[in-house]
Amino acid sequence: MTGPDRPTTAQLLTRYDRPGPRYTSYPTAVEFSPSFTEHDYRERLTAADAQSEAPLSIYAHLPFCEERCLFCGCNVVITKHRGVAARYLDHAMMEVDLLARHLPHRRRVSQMHWGGGTPTYYLSADLERFFRAIAERFTFSDDAEIGIEVDPRVTREAHVATLRRLGFNRISMGVQDFAPEVQEAVHRVQSYELTKALVDRSRAEGFHSVNIDLIYGLPYQTAAGFTRTVQQVIALRPERVAVYSFAYVPWIKAHMKHIPTEALPDGTLKLELLGLTIDAFTGAGYRAIGMDHFALPEDELSRAVEARTLHRNFMGYTVQTARDMVALGISGIGDVQGAYAQNVKKLPEYYAALEAGRFPIERGIALDADDVVRRHIITNLMCNFHLDVREVERLFDLSFAGTFARELSELTGPDSPAAHGLIEVTRETIEVTALGRRFVRNVCMVFDRYLRAKATQERPVFSRTV
Numbered sequence: 001m002t003g004p005d006r007p008t009t010a011q012l013l014t015r016y017d018r019p020g021p022r023y024t025s026y027p028t029a030v031e032f033s034p035s036f037t038e039h040d041y042r043e044r045l046t047a048a049d050a051q052s053e054a055p056l057s058i059y060a061h062l063p064f065c066e067e068r069c070l071f072c073g074c075n076v077v078i079t080k081h082r083g084v085a086a087r088y089l090d091h092a093m094m095e096v097d098l099l100a101r102h103l104p105h106r107r108r109v110s111q112m113h114w115g116g117g118t119p120t121y122y123l124s125a126d127l128e129r130f131f132r133a134i135a136e137r138f139t140f141s142d143d144a145e146i147g148i149e150v151d152p153r154v155t156r157e158a159h160v161a162t163l164r165r166l167g168f169n170r171i172s173m174g175v176q177d178f179a180p181e182v183q184e185a186v187h188r189v190q191s192y193e194l195t196k197a198l199v200d201r202s203r204a205e206g207f208h209s210v211n212i213d214l215i216y217g218l219p220y221q222t223a224a225g226f227t228r229t230v231q232q233v234i235a236l237r238p239e240r241v242a243v244y245s246f247a248y249v250p251w252i253k254a255h256m257k258h259i260p261t262e263a264l265p266d267g268t269l270k271l272e273l274l275g276l277t278i279d280a281f282t283g284a285g286y287r288a289i290g291m292d293h294f295a296l297p298e299d300e301l302s303r304a305v306e307a308r309t310l311h312r313n314f315m316g317y318t319v320q321t322a323r324d325m326v327a328l329g330i331s332g333i334g335d336v337q338g339a340y341a342q343n344v345k346k347l348p349e350y351y352a353a354l355e356a357g358r359f360p361i362e363r364g365i366a367l368d369a370d371d372v373v374r375r376h377i378i379t380n381l382m383c384n385f386h387l388d389v390r391e392v393e394r395l396f397d398l399s400f401a402g403t404f405a406r407e408l409s410e411l412t413g414p415d416s417p418a419a420h421g422l423i424e425v426t427r428e429t430i431e432v433t434a435l436g437r438r439f440v441r442n443v444c445m446v447f448d449r450y451l452r453a454k455a456t457q458e459r460p461v462f463s464r465t466v
Helices: 009-016 038-049 082-102 124-135 157-166 180-185 192-205 223-236 254-258 267-283 300-307 347-355 369-384 389-396 405-412 436-445 449-453
Strands: 056-061 108-115 139-150 170-176 209-216 240-245 287-289 293-295 311-313 316-318 324-328 333-336 339-343 361-366 386-388 423-425 429-432
Touching: 009 267, 009 436, 038 082, 038 333, 038 339, 038 361, 056 124, 082 124, 082 324, 082 347, 124 157, 157 192, 170 192, 192 209, 192 223, 209 223, 209 267, 223 267, 240 267, 267 287, 267 436, 287 300, 293 300, 311 369, 324 339, 369 386, 369 389, 369 436, 386 389, 405 423, 429 436
Parallel strands: 056 108, 056 324, 108 139, 139 170, 170 209, 209 240
Antiparallel strands: 240 293, 287 293, 311 316, 324 333, 333 339, 339 361, 386 429, 423 429
């Protein structure tokens, strides 16, 4: 569809702005079940250990924060009582030891990321103690990507120096928006000067990569105000930038009910904010990565996009080759040998399991053959905006047109993503267009059989796609 027949922004929003997954996994976490048990997880670890030469990824969740940001969708613990956090770290190290005992032959790590919460809620000495517990049991590859999320408001020079000395080489910090009225509305007051000081300090210490997170769709955001924020971030020249759509889910995160809903941007403005962001970063020399990231041309992510080897997991976009990812801490989700496994979300349950010598698994899912195929399709569309149909047929020994006849019909019919200029479909490939990248979640949703089964469900589960 071209020229005057191309749908307007309003028409696209009417058609596509609806609840949908972000696809950090497929199947998504709402499909996880308690029927996947700690015993099942141990079996997956045994299978993973048999692949002794393959690298691992590790995610560690350090959930503590002093204050709650109203936009936050993470599993966090708000407290100023440091003793609570100290006990948590003791148990996280117990989990590290338990994990190592179940992976006696597979100890090489190619990627590790610490998220939160705010990992730098802890003192530098505590972070070093936790890192040593991991490093004493696992070996990092020479080119390992070791990253951490920090909050500029609580991160000190000693934190940065210690982290770099330990071997961390990527540092990620949230900004969201520099506009004072937006910061006050979401309880996250953080100046440009404070952020710049941390970026400068990180570079002085030798961090290879600095990542900054932004969010569009927050209360009181305007096109002019967000443009100023984007330009300020460009001036800092971070190697990577993540620009997330605000997931407003007050039915899941009750604290979001305190956000002034009348001040939230509507779908049209959100799409405008995304558009100006893409134009600004690409105009400044960044390359668009996936649906919500940007990277400088020399960054590994940019090179992976060119080679169509970009991957996506619960830690975000990555180029690392580790097939298995293990998770530490409450609510952490591992991806091991064809199964997702999630830890319990509450501290008392986490402590009780580890003190009893058990992994704190609460739920998960073992992927079946259909899940594996659809995960491959969705991952490629989300990461590379491209699907090689013939490769799918070779890898999984199937006829794409036959297996996905219903999906192809939905993608290419009269009122479809193809008709609206979002994708181009041939017998060989599915290509997401520049316009379609803003609606790539909707394209992927066509291949989600679980979502199809929930089509009549009235209660929302996911945030809106725009």
